[in-house]
Amino acid sequence: MGVVRGCDVPEALFYHIDNNVWARRESDGTVTVGVTAYGCALCGPVVSCSPRKPGDAIKRDRSCATLESSKWVGPVKAPVSGELLEVNAVLSDTPGLINQDPYGAGWIARLKPTNWDGDAGELVTGADALGRFETRMDADGFGSA
Template identity: 40%
Template structure:
């Protein structure tokens, strides 16, 4: 298992959120999640301009094995999508916390970030799922 970057926040459903310098929140799925799914073959992205609600499904990642919803960690407007995943969904397998990001949101309520797990709490969650 790769290191969990310290600047991320997590949902229990394995999405990560990174607050960037310009205030945007970039979203992806954790390295643990991509490992559970296996080889990804298809990503259904939201559209730029979509309004998303924290905790609601707004993208789908499909591996050979299964389809899995991706939930929005915070509410806001989708301002960027990672269109490169259309041709190379396996980027999520290779670099879940970097090039494998899925979309970026301009948050409408930054307080929602407080509801997410910090890296230590997320690592504990993974530990408890394994035992």
């Protein structure tokens, strides 16, 4: 597990650094997406999560859910395009799971990707992701989680 300034960055995942979202290709070809630990550190405790509806066609970089923390609202931008297959229903009552376990129980949605190979090429992974998070944290004036 990579860690950058106190924020977990699992090297096996794919990241959109600007949007602070991650993607994981599952063995059945579907893609699970969520918010990065760094994104959680920036927004603070999540108090509401309202996902789009299963069946919706989601374009890359468009919202697949809306989060609220401390009176801030913002979209979770999908890192890949695809059909929304499933949303994490427990987040409706326990949105704090996103902060507690952003890469596990706090996952946001599962998609059937329309172009995984193409979209994944726009994301970063492995050691490259660690360096890119460092750069973004510098720009954000972020010390540590």
